Amino acid sequence: MDLFRGTTNDAEQHKVLSLDRGLFFINYKSADDSVSPPRVLVAPAEGHEQRMEIILHPDATEPTLWKPNSGLVVRVNAAGTLRVQVQPARPGGSQAAIVRVEQIHAGRADAAAGQGNGIGHTHIATEGLKVLGHVAGRGDVVVGPNAWIAGPAAPSRVEGVALEWPDRPASVDIRYAVQFANGQNGSGRMVPLGTYAGTRGLALPLTAVVLEMSGTDDLKFVAEAGFLNAPTLRATGKRVVLSGPTNREPLVGIRIGIEHIATMEKVATPAAPRKPAGSARVRVFRSQQRQTAAAR
Known part of the structure; x- marks a missing residue:
């Protein structure tokens, strides 16, 4: 995912990433000004310092990337927010750069070993x-x-x-619904996989999305949504409801995933208190506070 791509607009040179549990490589790919390239500063958002750690090159002393073809790794232990900023090397200098966030996935052997032990991270x-x-x-926009x-x-x-989801397990049933502020026909009606819910060309924004899953104990939805003038909403579970604070705010962004429930969430561990498991994935957001919603 590119954070910055050849732009000189100051307002676009600061990004706030909502990172879920995992490893992420911050990769400074290139800059327009090769003589005095801008620097890239990376740091946890205020209050999120204990949720993640930044792994530097042995010769580095601070989480700053001074030139292209450099990078660092962010280890996120619990969902948190990371700030990435591009600054010119000199007053009035260029801020045009390409910076990418690349998720580092666990190896197959590690995943198998974790499953064999009845513990481990399976939020893939x-x-x-x-x-x-x-x-x-x-x-129409189609994404993974x-x-x-x-x-x-x-x-x-x-x-x-x-x-x-053509390859879904045969036992899994998924339905979903959308809602409109004006009670348009079809609002709130659950539909099966493959069915379009909403309108086209009528300028009718969605004000809520409902996702439901049945037939499995191993999977859950992990979804986020942005509503106009409201913080990003995140919800996980077999049934999630995404809507704004007043249920009338237009939906202006959504992402949906289906993840395996970590084994540690399903197996009782009497010898130690149960700890909340994280989820996995990444994304860019502007300077707004993150709101977490329980599945309803």
């Missing part, structure tokens, strides 16, 4: 899921699991959604 996004969203001014449609980096009115 389920492959094969496709999410379609109809975005005002752009038309845990990818934004519109969203914090490019908020825009979302007028309908559809989910496709």
Whole structure:
């Protein structure tokens, strides 16, 4: 995922990333000014310092990338927020740069070993899921699991959604519904996988999305949504409801994933208190506080 790409707009040179549990490589790829390239500063957001650690090169002393072809690793132990900023090397200098966030996935052997021990991290996004969203001014947009449609980096009115998962387990049943502020026909009606819920070309934004899953104890939804003038909403579980503070705010971004429930969430451990498990994935957001919602 590119954070900055060849832009000189100061307002676009500061990003706030919402990172879930995992490893992430912050990769400073290139800069327009090769003589005096801008520097990239990386730091946890205030109050999130204990949720993550920044792993530097042995010769580095601070989490600053001074030139292209450099990088660092962020280890996130619990969902938190990371700040990434590009600053010019000199007054009036260029801020045009390409910085990427690349998730580092666990190896197959590690995952198998964790499952064999009855513990470990299994929050790996389920492959094969496709999410379609109809975005005002752009038309239909199709993404994979845990990818934004519109969203914090490019908020825009979302007028309908559809989910496709050709490789889903036979026992799993998924339904979903959307709601409109004006009670448009079809508002709140649950539909099965593959069915489009919403409108096209009528300028009717969605004000809520409901996701339901049954037939499995091993999977859950992990979803985030942005509503106009409201913090990003996050919800996980077999049934999630995404809506703004007043249930009337237009939906301006959404991402949906289906993840395995960690074994530690399902197996009793009498010898030690149960600890909350994290989830996995990444995304960009502007300077707004993050709101976490329990599945309803």
